[in-house]
Amino acid sequence: MSSTEAAEESTVAQAQVDGSGPPGNGSALQEPEFSVEVKLADLQADPNNPLFSAKSFEELNLSEELLKGIRQMNFRKPSKIQEKALPLLLLNPPTNMIAQSQSGTGKTAAFSLNILSRINLGLVAPQALVLAPSRELARQILGVITHMGQFIDGLKTLAAIPDPTRRGQKYEAHVLVGTPGTVTDMIRRRLIDSRNMKILVLDEADNMLDQQGMGEQCTRVKGMLPKDIQTVLFSATFPPHVINYANRFAPNANVLTLAHEELTIEGIKQLYIDIDKDSDKFATLLKFYGLMTQASSIIFVRTRKTAEELETRMVAEGHKVAQLSGALEGPERDRIIDQFRTGEAKVLITTNVLARGIDVQSVTMVINYDVPTMADGRTADPETYLHRIGRTGRFGRVGVALTFVHNKASWQQLHDIANYFKTDLHPIDTSDWDTVEEMIQKIIKSSRAGKSTKEMTSEITAGS
């Protein structure tokens, strides 16, 4: 979403509840508690897994209130990024950080715990600001911070996203989470008092700094905050062309980065389907509808127009789908994402607006109806691919990412993406639909990315 879109968005009611989930959302799965814990514990005990940690949360010097919040969320052990980033973030004097970790590995908790550890509750003025690229992500992060900080007496948190119901009201809270356009506007209009800010977090930082309008807005926001602010940049991806900018934005930072080939997640089974021609894509999509509704699924398309068209055509086929793009007004967007979170809507058609950060644990299938490309529509966009498929396979869960290729150009783009991450994508054999369905069913039904799913991948390869 462009910054102008963010600024144009309107209205949100109670943003605070979104994304916070019921108590215990860290492992909220529809499977027996015992088996979940055994399998997650196995993953977290493997030093090569991004969820591994040698320490417990208790060893990370967090307050008792925060430890209670973490327990309420059912977080048993930190992930690698949480264990590594937190001690550095909590150092005094505060130091900037640029941190990278695979999708769904708990970056939100890492920066939120730092924020909640540093708030002076005696001063009801904004002290921490988190910027995110979409209203949905801002609402989600706010939900996590509020949930995590529920035992901190007097803590106030607010969303700074377009909301006409707040007209002229000051943002009187310790922590603000917002989109760059609204935040710029609110600081300028002195509705956000920026004088006591001590932490600035950019989530999906590469995306925020890269986009023309948003990058400028982030720089402008930073210019309006105290000079010695702790600047924290998090993302799963930091492509080479934004690294310099990131280093300037967060100077002298502690840097935690990963190599391209470390970025893909074991639990996400990456498949592709070769379709003869563009006009057959829709018929192929229909074949997957049954699988898509087993749990929740997201279908990513390139343009708002395709999103609308697909919705109309699928509804005409008698299917139940929801659609969300930047073309919709804020309240409508909130309604749709909330329906998707609760499972009321199981299949969501969307654009790149939801490619990043959105955490809905029940998403077991992501379909790239269009291969993600750069703005030119031709060059492959590996970062967006990674973020899109990362909407499934959250925190050790299993998911299927299925990409449609329909001509030489889209095949080449997907090939470039696979090369970039040095990962294997498995073709689906459409002549043997029953086997395909069975394989995908198996993956969807197993909830954790353990050994069993490794075996399933080889079955898929063998079966194709």
Ligand SMILES: Nc1ncnc2c1ncn2[C@@H]1O[C@H](COP(=O)(O)OP(=O)(O)OP(=O)(O)O)[C@@H](O)[C@H]1O
């Ligand atoms: N230590 C933990 N134990 C169990 N679950 C956790 C832990 N930390 C985070 N989670 C859960 O993992 C999921 C993914 O976390 P989060 O959304 O922060 O990932 P992320 O790294 O920011 O992903 P993305 O790159 O897609 O933005 C969330 O549902 C969160 O509640």
